[in-house]
Amino acid sequence: MADALLSRRDFVKMAGLGTASLALPGCMTLSKPLAGKRPPNILLIVSDDQGYNDLGCYGSGEVKTPNLDRLADAGVRLTSFYVTWPACTPSRGGLLTGRYPQRNGTYDMYRNYLVNYDHRYTQDEYAVSPEMILGMDTREVLIPRALKQAGYASGIFGKWDLGQLHRFLPLQRGFDEFYGFTNTGVDYWTHERYGIHSMRRGDKLTTEDKGTYTTDLFRRETLRFITRHKDRPFFCYVPFNAPHGGSNLKRPGPQAPVEYIRKHYGEYDPKDADTKRAKRMRYMAAITYMDEAIGRMLELLDELGVAENTIVIFFSDNGGGSAADNGPLRANKGDLFEGGVRVPAIVRWPGVIPARTVCSEFLTSMDIFPMLCSAAGIRPPKDVVLDGFDMTSVLAGRQKSPRKEMFWQRRSDKAARVGNFKWVESSGGSGLFDLSNDIGEQNDLSKQKPDVLRRVKGRFAAWKRLMAEAEPRRPFRDF
Numbered sequence: 067m068a069d070a071l072l073s074r075r076d077f078v079k080m081a082g083l084g085t086a087s088l089a090l091p092g093c094m095t096l097s098k099p100l101a102g103k104r105p106p107n108i109l110l111i112v113s114d115d116q117g118y119n120d121l122g123c124y125g126s127g128e129v130k131t132p133n134l135d136r137l138a139d140a141g142v143r144l145t146s147f148y149v150t151w152p153a154c155t156p157s158r159g160g161l162l163t164g165r166y167p168q169r170n171g172t173y174d175m176y177r178n179y180l181v182n183y184d185h186r187y188t189q190d191e192y193a194v195s196p197e198m199i200l201g202m203d204t205r206e207v208l209i210p211r212a213l214k215q216a217g218y219a220s221g222i223f224g225k226w227d228l229g230q231l232h233r234f235l236p237l238q239r240g241f242d243e244f245y246g247f248t249n250t251g252v253d254y255w256t257h258e259r260y261g262i263h264s265m266r267r268g269d270k271l272t273t274e275d276k277g278t279y280t281t282d283l284f285r286r287e288t289l290r291f292i293t294r295h296k297d298r299p300f301f302c303y304v305p306f307n308a309p310h311g312g313s314n315l316k317r318p319g320p321q322a323p324v325e326y327i328r329k330h331y332g333e334y335d336p337k338d339a340d341t342k343r344a345k346r347m348r349y350m351a352a353i354t355y356m357d358e359a360i361g362r363m364l365e366l367l368d369e370l371g372v373a374e375n376t377i378v379i380f381f382s383d384n385g386g387g388s389a390a391d392n393g394p395l396r397a398n399k400g401d402l403f404e405g406g407v408r409v410p411a412i413v414r415w416p417g418v419i420p421a422r423t424v425c426s427e428f429l430t431s432m433d434i435f436p437m438l439c440s441a442a443g444i445r446p447p448k449d450v451v452l453d454g455f456d457m458t459s460v461l462a463g464r465q466k467s468p469r470k471e472m473f474w475q476r477r478s479d480k481a482a483r484v485g486n487f488k489w490v491e492s493s494g495g496s497g498l499f500d501l502s503n504d505i506g507e508q509n510d511l512s513k514q515k516p517d518v519l520r521r522v523k524g525r526f527a528a529w530k531r532l533m534a535e536a537e538p539r540r541p542f543r544d545f
């Protein structure tokens with residue numbers, strides 16, 4: 067216990083930021099709207115592999131996102147918001163636990179790396195494959211479980227991605243309702259992965275909607291959930307699979323209805339589906355289709371009269387892949403350069419966050435858990451070290467971000483941001499960059515600033531030591 071406290075104190079000192087259980091000035095005060103009101107509803111929407119520049123409000127002249135643009139107009143748009151990993155699974159784990167993947171044990175994808183696409187699995191083969199038997203440590207406390215103490219109803223409609231065995235499924239992790247798939251990707255229409263059907267309602271597989279485009283299903287279920295729970299606080303988590311490429315036997319790339327592509331993006335011939343342009347068009351159409359579904363959700367909040375007391379958060383789980391536009395950031399999904407981990411993010415909270423604002427403060431997906439606890443009027447779970455803080459005051463423009471550092475590791479690829487310096491050492495390239503004038507990470511300063519490089523590497527090493535000691539994790543495979 068003494069060691070744990072020491073580690074935590076060390077960490078706070080090292081990281082130069084407060085964990086949620088430490089009272090940072092202005093951070094842990096409960097949000098004002100709570101006085102005399104019920105806690106706000108929460109609609110948390112996560113897109114999958116959307117590029118930093120793949121929204122109108124982030125500067126895209128190509129991708130149509132009128133509803134997300136409207137959402138940004140009514141709240142704050144974040145330009146320096148990071149996720150904990152450059153691909154799906156650990157990024158979502160970091161969000162839902164408020165902890166680094168290296169602390170919560172979900173530090174890589176739950177996927178079949180040895181036998182992957184192009185292999186049709188048998189049911190028996192798939193049942194014991196790594197992506198079927200691995201999952202997020204059941205000792206982890208997820209956002210919906212924390213919100214239970216404030217009486218929230220919680221639902222998830224979309225991509226779960228944190229384990230498929232019964233004990234790992236959403237209903238065992240604090241959610242009351244679930245409709246979606248549990249592996250890391252499916253075909254948008256057949257809902258299959260490697261030829262295995264993968265859509266579930268609650269704990270059970272269901273084929274009731276086979277043939278329907280996934281975005282329509284997640285929209286439908288979300289609208290039903292919000293309508294059912296409009297009279298109590300709800301936490302509605304909507305992790306779309308759009309615009310991620312379809313993940314069936316073959317890899318079809320992004321998927322969208324042909325008529326929809328033509329309606330919004332012009333000439334499209336399915337015979338040329340493999341061209342770069344065709345993939346880009348499907349990708350953009352998948353985003354616009356999702357944007358329309360989000361628009362319908364926002365309309366419903368208005369119709370039910372609950373929009374004023376609902377926090378809406380949107381961000382992409384990681385940077386975009388080959389069909390995306392991550393400009394002006396370097397590299398893509400999978401990389402630890404900014405293009406892999408800095409993502410578009412929007413928060414709307416009427417009466418708390420001013421409309422039409424842009425926040426360039428250093429924030430992360432790990433700062434959502436403490437923020438939501440504070441909004442709900444509860445303390446974060448005791449004895450759980452969180453890696454973020456309540457970012458409400460920062461989003462409201464009342465305070466600078468206390469965050470000075472963030473660290474990433476994906477297998478042997480490593481990166482750290484300390485202040486405005488970003489260090490990357492990876493198979494895709496290495497260097498030290500000053501993000502204050504080089505957001506595209508083009509100008510390697512490691513030779514000019516050896517002292518800075520040494521300091522940043524030292525911070526990374528200290529973080530690694532802390533993560534290695536973090537209890538009760540240790541390597542997940544020991545579980």
Ligand SMILES: [Ca+2]
Pocket residue numbers: 114115153154310383384
């Ligand atoms: Ca993703």
